[in-house]
Amino acid sequence: MQCDYFDAGACRSCTLMGVGYAAQLASASAHLRELLGAHVPDGAWLAPFAGPEEGFRNKAKLVVGGTKHSPTLGILDEHGLGVDLRHCGLHEPGLAAAIPVLADLVGAAGLTPYDVPTRQGELKHLLVTHSPDGELMVRFVLRSPGQLRRVTELLPLLGERLPGTRVASVNLQPEHKAVLEGPEEIVLTPRETLPMRVNDITLHLRTRSFFQTNTTVAAGLYAQARDWVADASPRSVWDLYCGVGGFALHLAAPGREVLGIEQSHEAVLSARQSAAEHGIEASFETGDATTYLQERTAPELVVVNPPRRGIGPLADWLEGSGVRRVVYSSCNPRTLADDLARMPTLRVRHARLFDMFPQTHHHEVMVDLERVG
Template sequence: MQCRYYQQQKCLSCNWINYPYQTQLEKKQQQLLQQLADFNPQQIADPFASDESAFRNKAKMAVLGTVEKPILGIQTGNEIMDLCDCPLYSNSMQNVLKIVRTYIRKQGLVPYNINKRKGELKFVIVTETTNQETKQFMLRLVMKSHKLIARIKNSLKQLQDKIQNLVVVSINIQPSHAAILEGDEEIVLTTTQFLPVSLNRIPLYIKPKSFFQTNTRVAENLYKTASDWVTDFPIKSIWDLFCGVGGFGLHCINQLPNRNIELTGIEISVDAIECASRSAKQLGFKHLSFKSLDATKYAIAQHAIPDLVLLNPPRRGAGAALMQYLEQVKPTFILYSSCNLHSLVDDLRMLPDYQLVKAQLFDMFPHTAHMEVLVLLTKKQPTVNTISVFNDLVF
C-alpha cells in the first residue's frame, strides 16, 4: 500500500508499511511460532490475510484547525495533518469524513484548541458497516459541553441528506482537558441508536459506546473459524467472557447442532450487552443471557462450570485471577482470541493442564506489528501412574 502521509513523514502510525505485505505476514507468523513454541501446539494454521487498504471500518479523528478551516486528523508537535484521504478507509468513508468537515465549517462548530483550552468540538468518530452491499454509517461528535447541541439537532436533517444511510448520530460530552477520547454522557440524536452489521448471516449491532472489531472482513473470518473449531465438540453450556456485542458466542451457538445449549455472555459495557441481547432475540435463541458484569468476578462466583469458555479480553489479557480460576475448575475447552500476543502468552502459562490444539493469526491490523491470535485449548487427560496401579494390583 502506498501512503503519501507516511512517505512525507506526516503520519507514522503504519510503521510496517515499508515492508511488502507478504513480508509483514511472514514476520508476524514467525513471532507467533516463536512465542507459542513452549506450549507444543498441535497445529498452527497459515495466517488469514487482510485487504491491504480500505479495510478499517472506524475513523477516530481529532478536530483541529479553525472553524473557517477545520481539519480532521492528527497533530504532531506543532504540525497539523488532515487525514480524510487516509488509504486505510474506503472511498465512501473518506467521502463521509469530507462531508462532516464541511458540515463543521458551515454550522460553526468551533474546534477545541488544546493549547488555549477554548472551542467545543474535540473529536469526530465515524463507523461504517455494510449490509447486503449497502453502506451504513454512525457518526459521533465529541464535544466539550452541551453548548452547541441545539444547533446540531436543528441541522441533523441537512447532514442526513448529505450522507446517505447515516443511521446513528450522537453527541458525546467530554468536558475534561485531558487526553481522553470520550466522556460518560452520550446523547443520541437519531430515532435509532443501533448500527446493524451482518457477519456470516449473524445479525450484530453496534451502539455508540460499544466495541467492535475494526477490520470487518477479518472479524467475519475470525468468528467463522472460532465456530468451526468447536462445532463437533459435545457442548451443553458456554461462558462467553468479555463478550462485547456477542460475535463469538452467537457464531458458536448458531454453528453447534444442539439448539438447547445454554450460553451466558459477560461484558462490562452496558451498550455492548444491549447489542448482544438484541441479536440473540432476533435469532430466536431461548437459552442465551447477556449480563453487564465484571467477567472475572462473575466466573469466580459460579458453581456450575461450562463445557466451553470463550475469552476475548482487552489488550491487557484475561489476567491472573481468571486464568488461575479456570486452571482450577478446568472447563473441557477454552477458546481464546487475543489482540496482544504477549499478554496471551502470559495467560497461557497459567494453564499447564491444557493442551494447545490449534492456533491461527488473523491480520486485523495490517502495516503494524499488531495481530489477532485465536487459540483452542483442551483439558489434558490425567496420566495414569502405572507403578501405583501395579502395586495396587499386587498388594
C-alpha cells in the same frame, strides 16, 4: 500499499507502510511463533487469516483541529496542532467517501475545533463507523454542551448529504486529556443502534459499543471459533468479555446452552437485541467475568476475548476448573503468553493469526485449548 501522508512525513502511525504485505504476514507469523513457542507447538499453527491490506477500517477516530471554517480531520502533530488525514487509505470505501463530506459539514456549521495548546474551542473528535450495508454512525465529541444546538441544526443537512446516516450523537468530554470520549452521550436520532452484518449474524452497535475494526477479518475470526467449537460439541458455553455478542451468537446451536457475560450493560442490550431478532437461544448478563465464574458451576467450554491486559487471575480459575475446552482470542500476544503459562493443563490444539491491523505490528491471535490429563 502506498500512502502520500506517510511519504510526506505527515503521519507515521502505520509503522510498516511500504513493506510488502506478504512480508508483513511472514514477519508477524515468525514473531508469534517465537513469542508463543513455549506454549504452541509448530504443528498447531494454521495459515494466517488476512483481508485487504488497505481500505479495511470500518471506524475512523478523527481528531478535529484547524479553524472554524477550515477544520482538519486526522491527528495532532507534536505541537498539538491538527494534521488533516481525511483521505487516509485505510478506511473502507464508504467511510472514505463520507469523511470529506463530514469535514465540509463541520466547516459550514461553524463548529469550533478544540485547540489543544490554548485549551479553547469545543469540537474535539469525530468518531465515525461504517457498516457492511453502507450505513453510518456519526459521533461528535464536544468539550461542553455549548455547541449542541449547532450539531442538532446540522442533522437535516447531514441526512441529506450522507443519507446512510442511521445514528448521530453528541458525546461530552470536558477534560483536557488524551482520551477519545467522555461518560455522557446524547443520541440525536430516533434509532440508537448501527446494524453490523457479520457472516449470517447481524450485531447491533450502540454509540459506546466495542467492535473489531476490520469487519472482514472479524468475520473470519468468528467463523473459525464456530468451527473449533463445533468440533468440540459442548453442551454449555460461556462467552466472557462478550461485548455485543459476536462469539456467543455465532456459537449458539440447538441443544447448546450459551451465556455471555459483559460489564457494559449497553453491550448486553445489543446482544439481547440481536439474539431476539435472529431467534437465537442465548442469554446475556451484565457482570464481571471473574466474579461470575466463582459463583457458578463451570461449563464445558469457555470463550475469552479480553482487553490487552489479558485475563490474569481468570487464567488461574480456568486452570483449576472443570472446563474441558477454552477458545482464547487475544489482541496482545505477550499477555496471552503469560496467561497460557498459568494454564499448563490446557494445551493448545490450534492457533491462528488474524491480521486485523495491516501496516502495523498489532495482531489478533486465537488459540483452541483442550485439557489434558
